[in-house]
Amino acid sequence: MELFLGALLSACLLSFVSADFQGDALIALKSSLRASADQLKDWNQNLVSPCTWTNVKCDPSNNKYVISVSLSSMNFSGTLSPKIGVLQTLSSLTLKGNGITGEIPKELGNLSSLTSLDLENNHLTGEIPSSLGNLKNLKFLTLSKNNLNGTIPQSISGLPQLISLSLDSNDLSGQVPDLFFNLPTYNFTGNNLNCGVNFPQPCVSNGNDSGSSHKPKVGIIVGIVGGLIILLLFGGLLFFLCKRRRKGNKGEVFEDVAGEVDQRIAFGQLTRFAWRELQLATDSFSESNVLGQGGFGKVYKGVLSDNTKVAVKRLIDFESPGGDAAFQREVEMIGVAVHRNLLRLIGFCTTPTERLLVYPFMPNLSVAYRLRELKPGEPVLDWPKRKTIALGAARGLEYLHEHCNPKIIHRDVKAANVLLDEDFEAVVGDFGLAKLVDVRQTNVTTQVRGTMGHIAPEYLSTGKSSERTDVFGYGIMLLELVTGQRAIDFSRLEDEDVLLLDYVKKLEREKKLYDIVDGNLNKNYNIEEVEVMIQVALLCTQASPEDRPPMSEVVRMLEGEGLAERWEEWQHVEVTRRREYERLQRRFDWGDDTVHNQVAIELSGGR
Ligand SMILES: *[C@@H]1O[C@H](CO)[C@@H](O)[C@H](O)[C@H]1NC(C)=O
Numbered sequence: 306m307e308l309f310l311g312a313l314l315s316a317c318l319l320s321f322v323s324a325d326f327q328g329d330a331l332i333a334l335k336s337s338l339r340a341s342a343d344q345l346k347d348w349n350q351n352l353v354s355p356c357t358w359t360n361v362k363c364d365p366s367n368n369k370y371v372i373s374v375s376l377s378s379m380n381f382s383g384t385l386s387p388k389i390g391v392l393q394t395l396s397s398l399t400l401k402g403n404g405i406t407g408e409i410p411k412e413l414g415n416l417s418s419l420t421s422l423d424l425e426n427n428h429l430t431g432e433i434p435s436s437l438g439n440l441k442n443l444k445f446l447t448l449s450k451n452n453l454n455g456t457i458p459q460s461i462s463g464l465p466q467l468i469s470l471s472l473d474s475n476d477l478s479g480q481v482p483d484l485f486f487n488l489p490t491y492n493f494t495g496n497n498l499n500c501g502v503n504f505p506q507p508c509v510s511n512g513n514d515s516g517s518s519h520k521p522k523v524g525i526i527v528g529i530v531g532g533l534i535i536l537l538l539f540g541g542l543l544f545f546l547c548k549r550r551r552k553g554n555k556g557e558v559f560e561d562v563a564g565e566v567d568q569r570i571a572f573g574q575l576t577r578f579a580w581r582e583l584q585l586a587t588d589s590f591s592e593s594n595v596l597g598q599g600g601f602g603k604v605y606k607g608v609l610s611d612n613t614k615v616a617v618k619r620l621i622d623f624e625s626p627g628g629d630a631a632f633q634r635e636v637e638m639i640g641v642a643v644h645r646n647l648l649r650l651i652g653f654c655t656t657p658t659e660r661l662l663v664y665p666f667m668p669n670l671s672v673a674y675r676l677r678e679l680k681p682g683e684p685v686l687d688w689p690k691r692k693t694i695a696l697g698a699a700r701g702l703e704y705l706h707e708h709c710n711p712k713i714i715h716r717d718v719k720a721a722n723v724l725l726d727e728d729f730e731a732v733v734g735d736f737g738l739a740k741l742v743d744v745r746q747t748n749v750t751t752q753v754r755g756t757m758g759h760i761a762p763e764y765l766s767t768g769k770s771s772e773r774t775d776v777f778g779y780g781i782m783l784l785e786l787v788t789g790q791r792a793i794d795f796s797r798l799e800d801e802d803v804l805l806l807d808y809v810k811k812l813e814r815e816k817k818l819y820d821i822v823d824g825n826l827n828k829n830y831n832i833e834e835v836e837v838m839i840q841v842a843l844l845c846t847q848a849s850p851e852d853r854p855p856m857s858e859v860v861r862m863l864e865g866e867g868l869a870e871r872w873e874e875w876q877h878v879e880v881t882r883r884r885e886y887e888r889l890q891r892r893f894d895w896g897d898d899t900v901h902n903q904v905a906i907e908l909s910g911g912r
């Protein structure tokens with residue numbers, strides 16, 4: 306049996322994994338066009354599918370596939386990114402009236418759904434790519450008022466749907482192919498073109514001449530035939546998808562390849578696995594397949610019968626009062642959180658004595674592994690990757706906190722729970738599990754689920770967590786990324802800094818930034834970027850939860866916005882706090898027990 310939910314619960318804002326390639330392409334376009342900081346501000350591929358972005362429209366029937374991009378008169382000066390060639394569903398692309406330079410990328414010929422392309426009034430140079438002849442649905446092609454040269458590619462004359470062709474005011478030369486004069490509307494003036502080989506033709510027609518009389522009929526016929534073909538294809542696709550679904554598609558694991566249809570149409574769809582299936586996949590939960598052990602149970606590596614690699618989490622000490630149904634509801638909630646930086650739940654399994662969750666296997670394991678458990682010969686996590694991970698993890702948490710309703714609090718953010726996909730993109734795992742395990746069963750002191758050194762003081766003292774508890778954990782994770790060290794490490798006892806946070810704060814105060822950074826990086830990093838990360842980390846780990854920035858702000862600060870002001874404030878508060886602390890310390894003269902007390906205070910908080 307499978308669960309279908311998505312629309313029903315809609316716990317999180319829709320963020321389709323399949324939309325990412327579209328978002329990526331549009332972001333590439335935005336950056337190649339050199340959009341200024343205040344243009345297209347909401348183009349952020351990590352939050353939601355690009356369907357909510359300004360100047361972008363998606364197919365209204367599914368609100369998933371981009372069909373129109375319209376960026377007229379925005380004073381861009383850059384070039385056209387070839388990446389937009391992946392937008393297979395794009396029907397209309399308008400970029401007229403900008404200052405776009407460079408050539409028309411031949412990849413535009415991949416936009417097989419395009420019906421209208423308007424690049425009028427830019428500074429485009431080079432030749433018209435002959436690949437535009439592949440745009441079998443193209444009706445309107447407008448390249449007027451550019452600096453295009455060379456001849457008109459013959460391939461364009463074969464476009465079956467073309468109604469209007471405007472190439473006027475360029476530097477085109479040579480003959481205009483005869484076929485073009487059958488078009489209802491065309492304009493070739495303002496070039497060095499020779500209109501008409503066999504008999505002279507006007508270089509312009511606005512649609513009301515003889516050529517237009519029969520063309521529309523052809524258009525209609527082609528339209529009807531095309532429509533039928535599309536209907537048939539669509540029917541076939543539906544059939545295919547239904548069949549897949551009935552089979553139980555445990556297969557789909559990683560992100561879609563560009564242009565491939567999302568294989569799970571109902572994205573909140575989870576597979577219920579049989580116990581036997583998972584037992585086989587993990588070789589009877591063999592110890593040799595253990596990938597790790599967290600607060601909620603062991604994780605095993607497994608291979609399903611269709612060769613999909615998975616990670617199977619076997620929950621321990623659960624006791625759900627609502628039984629199976631309650632468990633399934635919680636599992637569904639987790640299943641709806643879909644984001645490129647969150648580990649996506651594939652399915653689950655319940656028996657009277659077992660509860661298991663099935664996730665995709667992450668080939669590069671976890672950040673903790675990459676920082677501290679590398680086998681000889683495995684490469685060190687370089688600085689650019691660490692930066693990407695910091696931002697990715699922040700985006701994943703931002704999504705859980707700010708785009709899920711009810712919001713999902715992770716409760717155990719740390720380097721070991723940030724996994725890495727094949728591209729070393731951060732994928733936050735282990736979220737939403739707290740409710741799956743009945744905390745009342747275990748004794749009072751372990752009510753707090755989390756990992757020492759990562760837990761925010763207020764969570765330890767009151768047992769109450771909020772998204773700001775996660776922000777704290779995230780801050781410590783940043784420190785792990787910079788230093789490569791553990792959050793608690795008794796080998797730092799000599800320096801009286803068992804806690805990583807204290808250790809970094811001290812070095813930061815003494816302006817010994819270089820001593821903070823992971824020695825494994827071999828000085829291959831940018832010290833300003835390190836500084837940013839440390840500052841963000843210290844802001845996130847402030848003692849009082851209200852002072853910590855929300856994750857959306859963390860994302861912005863990592864992207865370089867608004868950190869300076871926050872940091873100034875922090876330093877001010879910190880200096881005051883520190884003076885007070887030193888005053889108290891002098892009064893009580895803790896002597897040799899300092900280290901001990903520091904830890905003890907951290908552990909017991911104000912309980
Ligand atoms: C367009 O951009 C240029 C710089 O690329 C700038 O000098 C000019 O003021 C802008 N014009 C408008 C109308 O924004």
Ligand SMILES: *[C@@H]1O[C@H](CO)[C@@H](O)[C@H](O)[C@H]1NC(C)=O
Nearest residue numbers: 390411412413414415436564
């Ligand atoms: C896109 O176009 C380029 C050049 O025209 C071609 O090499 C490439 O294979 C195309 N990609 C896809 C996904 O169709």
Ligand SMILES: *[C@@H]1O[C@H](CO)[C@@H](O)[C@H](O)[C@H]1NC(C)=O
Nearest residue numbers: 430431432452453454455456
């Ligand atoms: C077209 O213009 C480019 C420069 O923009 C030049 O390199 C190329 O030789 C020109 N081609 C023709 C056929 O004039």
Ligand SMILES: *[C@@H]1O[C@H](CO)[C@@H](O)[C@H](O)[C@H]1NC(C)=O
Nearest residue numbers: 473474492494495509510511
């Ligand atoms: C054809 O192009 C020329 C030059 O760009 C323009 O002045 C004229 O208005 C156009 N004619 C039509 C019918 O579009």
Ligand SMILES: *[C@@H]1O[C@H](CO)[C@@H](O)[C@H](O)[C@H]1NC(C)=O
Nearest residue numbers: 507509510511512513514515
């Ligand atoms: C098209 O119609 C306009 C009036 O709408 C007229 O002025 C023009 O001469 C016509 N062109 C041709 C080629 O018939």
